[in-house]
Amino acid sequence: MREGKSRNTKRRKILKGVALSIAAGLVGCTDSNRDRDGDRNNESNANTDDDDATTQRLRPSREHPRYWEYGGESRLLLGATDTDSLFQWGKNPDKLRAHLDELENAGGDYVRNTMNSRREDEGDVHPFEQRENGQYDLNEWNEEFWDRFKLLLSETAQRDIIVQIELWDGHNYQSRTDDAEGFAEWDRHPMNPKNNVNYTAEETTLPKKWTRGYQNETHPVLLTIPSENDDPTALAVQERFIAEVLDHAFEYDHVLYVIQNESWAPQAWSNYWAEFVRENAAERDEEVYLGDMRRYSPDVSPVLEHGFDFAELSQSGELVGQTHFDEIASGLQKLREQPVPANSVKQYGSNEVEWTDGAEEGIARLWRSVFAGQAAVRNHRPPYGIGLNARAKNQIRSLRLVADLVDVMESQPHQHVRQLLSHRGPDECYLMADPGRIYAVYFPSGGQVRLDISAMEGPGYVRWLETDTVEWDGDWTEAQHVDDGTVELNAYGYHWVVNSPENHWVAESPKRHWVAIVAN
Incomplete structure (x- = not known):
């Protein structure tokens, strides 16, 4: 049962x-x-x-x-x-x-x-x-x-x-001692002929000793x-x-x-x-x-x-x-x-x-x-x-x-919707989207890209998730449009330096493992 x-x-x-x-x-x-x-x-x-x-x-x-x-x-x-x-x-x-x-x-x-x-x-x-x-x-x-x-x-x-x-x-089944884990598994394995009462090495193809690594030769x-x-x-x-x-x-x-x-x-x-x-x-x-x-x-x-x-x-x-x-x-x-x-x-x-x-x-x-x-x-x-x-x-x-x-199963993976991203460098970000409804953009280590949301009715709103803390960075805000139907997503972040001689905005460290959600 x-x-x-x-x-x-x-x-x-x-x-x-x-x-x-x-x-x-x-x-x-x-x-x-x-x-x-x-x-x-x-x-x-x-x-x-x-x-x-x-x-x-x-x-x-x-x-x-x-x-x-x-x-x-x-x-x-x-x-x-x-x-x-x-x-x-x-x-x-x-x-x-x-x-x-x-x-x-x-x-x-x-x-x-x-x-x-x-x-x-x-x-x-x-x-x-x-x-x-x-x-x-x-x-x-x-x-x-x-x-x-x-x-x-x-x-x-x-x-x-x-x-x-x-x-x-x-x-x-390894018996190497030349790496960090010091493998000696075959030496003490039950199927090694020297370790069991059921057969000898002459009665099987299995050796008593094996010194070659798993990657070098199949045991x-x-x-x-x-x-x-x-x-x-x-x-x-x-x-x-x-x-x-x-x-x-x-x-x-x-x-x-x-x-x-x-x-x-x-x-x-x-x-x-x-x-x-x-x-x-x-x-x-x-x-x-x-x-x-x-x-x-x-x-x-x-x-x-x-x-x-x-x-x-x-x-x-x-x-x-x-x-x-x-x-x-x-x-x-x-x-x-x-x-x-x-x-x-x-x-x-x-x-x-x-x-x-x-x-x-x-x-x-x-x-x-x-x-x-x-x-x-x-x-x-x-x-x-x-x-x-x-x-x-x-x-x-x-x-x-x-x-x-x-809704990952209703959405499309990055390779099917990557044309919706522009100004993207290698490994800068990855997109999962149900175009017209919702878009998720994952940034491994900062980035600044543009996203085509022209299939969506309305201006589009964005919210950022810090994945290491599972916390949202603020509320929904209207996405920054660069032209009709295209928004810019900035995963670098900025802060105001009050006591510097210039009193200016400076770039922070890249936001690692952040996700932007764009919806309407």
Whole structure:
């Protein structure tokens, strides 16, 4: 029996309450727009527990296929957590629940869960039973592992938080000591022949020692399928493990499945496990939605060439500025004839690791992804992202507010309305708009651009949102017109220097991560 909960939940109140109260204050908001909001609320209230389970479960949106639908509602998924293997926090259930509460209260509804066990020093456990002599028995389960997994599924279901599971992760099998994390995972992994009682190295293709990095050579544990190394002994253990993951996950209706994290493994590996998951789902009469995160993004070939259900573009988060946006938009353009959701379950960007390009860029990546039309985005964990810190929570609140205010699914992403902007430099700003009704312009780091609002009746009014504080900078004011139908938006700001010899206006620092809303 699949578990779920009433969709008339606390989450709806959290996510919609603020945005709808703001929307009610739009200057000159037309009756037709008010009517549309009212109709939508009535439709939402009509979705009760009596609705058919098929329409309530997680699926690509029937009305807006580039987004997800859950509980009968199309949703933009926003997330952030401080760990990737979130289920392992089940060691301390109160800690897990508190973290999920923080996310929910910020308006978040999307988490990542890799089925990893590599942080043993932090209390991670493996799925297999370990004997007193330290050897693992791959035919026996460690129930603690599965209890933690079940707790995560249950707690997220109660909060309507979508879980994206990654079945495999090559980082789980490294044995390098030449980087910051000092990986030694294969040395102690249960599937290493030296660590279990089930097979020897001579009976499988798996080595006792592995010193090559994940990026340099695919580990043999990710090549066990018939078309690669054809290792039935090791593959039987892997199939049993994935079948057990699915056995628990299929009890719930809020789970997405990704075959592998930033995969360097052959596409055949992902295709094999996709077929395995689908066969198991068919036996249970379950619907599943599968993605595959390739190492170099945005790679949408798993969707276009291999039948996956959604795109996973997380590795685009290694790109910077305008290039980051353009590559995402290019990937989405390739999906124009086959619209599916495009997720990024990890957005890099932290001041702790130089190659991630800093926290400011990480926040900008989150906004660019939404303004490009991605369906789901999440901050990566520290130290490679800002996780669920105070800034992350406010960015989620601001994103939720803006997305609900402009009605992200009815509006057009930047690449489809960019012609409405002029005097714009690379990465200066990004536009999301329902032309004639409302426009949102995001500035990563200041800027001064012109916006064509000629489709709008009336002069147009502007209000600025500081996303780091989730506060409006003043009330609605009439937009500054430069000619008929064009307004100027200045995200630099000025202040009056009273005691200087000149007593003049001077430019302030650029307004980082500000959003201008233009409406009538």
